[in-house]
Amino acid sequence: MDANTILNSAFPKFNGMSFWNHQDAKGTFIFQDMKKLLKNNNEVYYDWYWKDPLKKEGNERLKIGYFKKFEPYGIYIGTGFYYKDYEYSLKEEVANYISKLRYKDNRYIFVIDEYRNLIVNKYKSILYKNIQENTDGDFWENSIDDLIKKKNKTDGFYVEYGLKVDEYVDPIKKISYLLYFENWDWVLGTGFELSSIKSTIEDKQNYLEEKYKNYLNSIFLLGFTFVFFILIFSSFISKYIEKSFLNYTRNLEEKQNLLLKAHEIGGFGNWEMDTNSMTAIWSDSIIKIFGIEKVPKKVGPEFLKTIMHKDDWKCFESSIYTAIKEHKEHRCTYRIIKPDGSIVWVECKGLYDSSTKKILGTIQNITERMQFEIDKQEKEKLIQYQSKMAAMGEMIGNIAHQWRQPLSVISTASTGIKLKKEMGELSDEDLLNTMDNINNSTQYLSQTIDDFRNFFNPAQQNFTMVSIEDIIESTFNLVHTQYVSKGISIIKNIEDISFKTSKNGLIQVLINILNNSRDVLAEQNKQKKYIFINSFKKSKDLVIEIYDNGNGIDEKIINRIFEPYFTTKYKSQGTGIGLYMSQEIIEKQLNGKIVVENYSYNYEGEDYMGAKFTIKISLS
Structure with missing residues (x-):
């Protein structure tokens, strides 16, 4: 690329000239820079500064262009436009689009350009005119300046003013919301006329009054209907509750009877004791369990002592007085001696009620369970005894096995030295060796006795x-x-x-x-x-x-x-x-x-x- 111009329709005089060393207003070698970009790409977007052909004099203007390499001829073809021209065209399109926008009640958006002229507005009489000249007061200029000076320019604010659309008519009172568009130095706004708000409020008031009237009528009718149905429903419910209560009472009586039968079958009885008078009330089940025919009017610990096994009284007395003094659970197992001399085992439980100062409790006949435990313990004792006897028998057999060999050694050694003595062949060495063997065997027997004694040692x-x-x-x-x-x-x-x-x-x-x-x-x-x-x-x-x-x-x-x-x-x-x-x-x-x-x-x-x-x- 040597930057020779083949065709330039805007500047024909440049045709045939080389611009390799040309610099734009920013000092950039345009074509040298472009060559670097096109070295690895066949096409590229590029911006630079260039003279405007429509202006004979003046500074260069920013252009944006597109260039593409044409391989068959080894040339580059490009086109571009001035940035300001494009921006102006875009503004016209945006303004035209906004002017067509309408929303609720035919409301519109208006636009104020950088010169504070109305470039978009519903009223043609003031279109392209200065906003301050067509409003009452001078607050518009101040308001716009305040908006621009705000640090966060995306925030807007409301203003109230009068808009002059005709010199023969009073200004239209309006409230508008303004928002600043920094890129183009535009102000966008929208609002409503105060006269339309008044009409809207009156319509809303009439609507609400009519709605409230209809609401009261509906409430009255609904209330009357509700009360009527409540009376009918209450009558039905009262009869249902009465019937349910009777059924509940019957079921409760049946369950109470079943509970009493279950208590009787399970050997349970109920009791309560007044801790102030130390007198108790026993249920019929308790009297039946104890086998008592005549019971004093007032029973308590003293009477219970007369029918309780003497070995159990201390445990019972300690438990009942601890429950009274420390408000703990009373729990004790004791034996009752029935009039016929037989023994009844009972488990007694009770809880202290601090509000009534009474102990409420139950007893259960556990004679069969205790007898089972006693029989079980006796059986285990018997098994342990049999096991001990079996172990002793096994040990006796082991003793017999372990003694047989050393006893045989002792017998053989003593017989041998006796025979040698009779034959006159017993030497001192033979005597000593034999005595050692007998002694070793005796020590072995003694150790065996110690082992078995230790085994049976408690x-x-x-x-x-x-x-x-x-x-x-x-x-x-x-x-x-x-x-x-x-x-x-x-x-x-x-x-x-x-x-x-x-x-x-x-x-x-x-x-x-x-x-x-x-x-x-x-x-x-x-x-x-x-x-x-x-x-x-x-x-x-x-x-x-x-x-x-x-x-x-x-x-x-x-x-x-x-x-x-x-x-x-x-x-x-x-x-x-x-x-x-x-x-x-x-x-x-x-x-x-x-x-x-x-x-x-x-x-x-x-x-x-x-x-x-x-x-x-x-x-x-």
Whole structure:
């Protein structure tokens, strides 16, 4: 691009001239700058300053143009127009458009240009005339200046004035809203004539008066109708309420009768006691429960004392007087001795009412429940006794097994030295060796006695700090000979953990579980018989696992093995209370949990299955 002009219709004299070094009024090299823009684009919009061909003299004016590259000839074609000419044309179009706008009641928008002439207005007589010359007073100029001076020029304001549309007619009183358009220095406004507002207000007033009159008539008619229906409805409702109340009364009586029957069936009775006079009122149900035929007119704690078991009076007296003094709940369980000498257990409850200074309460006959608890406790005592006897029998058998070998050693040693003495072959060395063997066997017997004495020592039932390794070692000291004699291998994997527990209680549980595995394996003809015992810490629990390779427990009965007296052995071999007592000890005494499952595992490359007992005891 060398900036040679081929065709310029506005300035023909420029044709053939180069403008490469031409600068506009702002000092811009127009064509050099344009070349840079068109280097990467085939077309571009561009603004610059250029002389007006219609004006022989004067400064250059801002132009806006469009240029496009014409590839076949390597030339650029462009066109443009002067910014002010376009702005003037645009203003004319906008003014023409606004002059056609109308809204409610034929109202219009007027426009005041930068010279404060009305360029848009409904009244042609004042169109293109100065606004100040056609209004009463000089406030227009001041108002417009105030509007322009405002910091936020988007805000407008209202003005009241008189518009002169005819010199022979009084000015039209108006209120207008003005808004300043800064870009063109225009003021736009719209408003209304005060005379039209007065007419509108009168029409609205007439409309409201007529509406209010019709409203009063409607209210009167509606009120009369409403009262009429209310009277009819009230009559219906009163009859309905009366009927409902009668039904409610009957239902209440029926429910009260049902409640009394339920109280009688459940062994309940009601009572209330005046704390000032210490006299009470008993319901018929209480008298029936107590089996009393003659009751004094005034009953109270003193009368109750005559029929209450003497061992229960202190508890009752303390509870009733605490309820009166501290306004707490009265709750006490006591025995009543009926006239025929039989015992009735009752549970008595009551609450103090501070407003009446009375205690309102109930009693319930709980004789059957208490008898059930007594029978249950007796049964548990019997089971514990049987378990103890079974454990003692098991221990006696273990003593017999563990004493057999050392007694045989003592017998053989003493017979041997006697024979050697008779034959004159007893040396001092043989005598000393034999005495050592006899002494070792005697010490072993003594230690065995100590182990069994400790097992039955009540002091060992208390909670003390022990290690799980010591408990398992003590357990096998008591029973190991029976496992050796039956070819059973014990595999232990013990993580030594110290914790507080009842040592003998846990030993008894372990012996019961181990003996069950022993009995199962003893009945089976297997070359390899295993019992595994593992212990480890998991979270905040001590976990003990005991399992064997005895093929497991029948799934039909596995959920019943902790039941008392349930056994799969012959009566001569099992009592059915060992595992029941184990569960009682773990869950009620040691605050733990015991479960059983059939467990499949692999040991030394061979697959096995057996019963697995898992014990969890909290360490916290």
